[in-house]
Amino acid sequence: MSNDISTLEKPKMGDYKRHLLICTGPRCTENGEAQAIFETLGEKFKAAGIDKGELRVKRTRTHCFATCKSGPIMCVQPDGIWYYNVTEANLQRIIDEHLVGGRPVEELIYHRSNSEQLDTPCSMNLI
Numbered sequence: 001m002s003n004d005i006s007t008l009e010k011p012k013m014g015d016y017k018r019h020l021l022i023c024t025g026p027r028c029t030e031n032g033e034a035q036a037i038f039e040t041l042g043e044k045f046k047a048a049g050i051d052k053g054e055l056r057v058k059r060t061r062t063h064c065f066a067t068c069k070s071g072p073i074m075c076v077q078p079d080g081i082w083y084y085n086v087t088e089a090n091l092q093r094i095i096d097e098h099l100v101g102g103r104p105v106e107e108l109i110y111h112r113s114n115s116e117q118l119d120t121p122c123s124m125n126l127i
């Protein structure tokens with residue numbers, strides 16, 4: 001079955017500087033810690049002034065990145081930075097130092113995409 005694209009409404013999306021993807025799947029955290037972190041993002045982004053404007057950060061839950069250890073884990077694109085052990089305190093550091101200050105939090109990084117390919121997307125299953 002195919003849709004006639006001429007009849008479809010094109011989706012809209014606001015501009016953003018960075019996209020934060022957090023895994024809320026069942027294997028990198030066991031007790032809903034990642035979902036709980038995700039639910040605080042709107043308020044924390046607003047407090048940090050990154051919910052709109054030049055530094056706006058878009059946020060999305062994913063089902064699994066296939067790196068299911070030591071969560072919560074998250075990915076910041078287009079920077080290609082992957083973080084683990086994103087506790088509440090570590091999340092605040094990531095917001096203050098990386099998303100606002102532009103300096104990744106080195107000790108929480110478990111993977112970097114090639115820095116020359118900053119627009120490389122995460123491999124992910126979005127939910």
Ligand code: FES
Binds near residue numbers: 023027028067068071
């Ligand atoms: S369940 Fe989170 S990375 Fe797989």
